[in-house]
Amino acid sequence: MSGERKVILITGATGGIGRATALTFAKTGHYHLALHYKSASAETRDALASEVNALSPIPDPDTGATPSTIKVDFFQADLGDYDSVRKLHKDVVAGFQKIDVLFANAGSTLGHQGVKNLVDVPIDIFERTWRVNTGSAILLTQLCLPAMEAQGWGRIIFDSSVAALTGGSIGPHYASSKSAMHGFVHWLAGNVAKKGITVNAVAPAVITGTAMMGTPTGEREREMAASKYLPSFATSLRGSKCFSCLNRSVAKLILCARDTCRSAWTTGRDC
Secondary structure, three states: OOOOOEEEEEOOOOOHHHHHHHHHHHHHOOEEEEEEEOOOOHHHHHHHHHHHHHOOOOOOOOOOOOOOOOOEEEEEOOOOOHHHHHHHHHHHHHHHOOOOEEEEOOOOOOOOOOOOOHHHOOHHHHHHHHHHHHHHHHHHHHHHHHHHHHHOOEEEEEEOOOHHHHOOOOOHHHHHHHHHHHHHHHHHHHHHHHHOEEEEEEOOOOOOOEOOOEOOOHHHHHHHHOOOOOOHHHHHOOOOOOHHHHHHHHHHHHHHHHOHHHHOOOOOOEO
């Protein structure tokens, strides 16, 4: 990709898939990074910024030139508050002038995991989970689309979950919030395809090293590995049931989904 750098907004960018995606995009040298967080400490943000700045961008394949330093900035927002989501978009545009790629990655279980009975999840937890996981992603899409349509190019990627397809092991509030994304992806992809915008979703299994799941103990990892809902692709990536290794693998898939050459016509996919 040559010419002016594009801007990617990543929600939930300070851990797990979001962090891995930020580093993966940074390494290309072709993207400025607008990184959302909710409550990550200054130390966590500074560490990520330092790692981004320390990366050596890949030289341009056409010219061999090494890109100059990319811009990285952090933006705080509570995705459960739609006014906060609107401010997030406004602040990113003010800082970067545009958003070319939206990776709606942030997700939450609202502290309810491993739910065994439907009645154990109050309806207000359902609604709050839907708002954080799905509503904020849809609202950001609404806010980003006009500029993408005007320039005739955009990439929208949602971080869903295998729970959307299988029910998963976290709980019904989480599974339903993720499954809603898939219908939205299919509808929107067909609606904006002729405008140069692609819309896709990735649906990985359980990811460790995130604020949502924390870092499970060995016992918890064995429990997840034994789950009948574990998708086969989760074990094939590295030949073992190592959940933490999925971050980089999913990040590479995100990178592929934005690639102009390899995925210009890939849209409406949920993989």
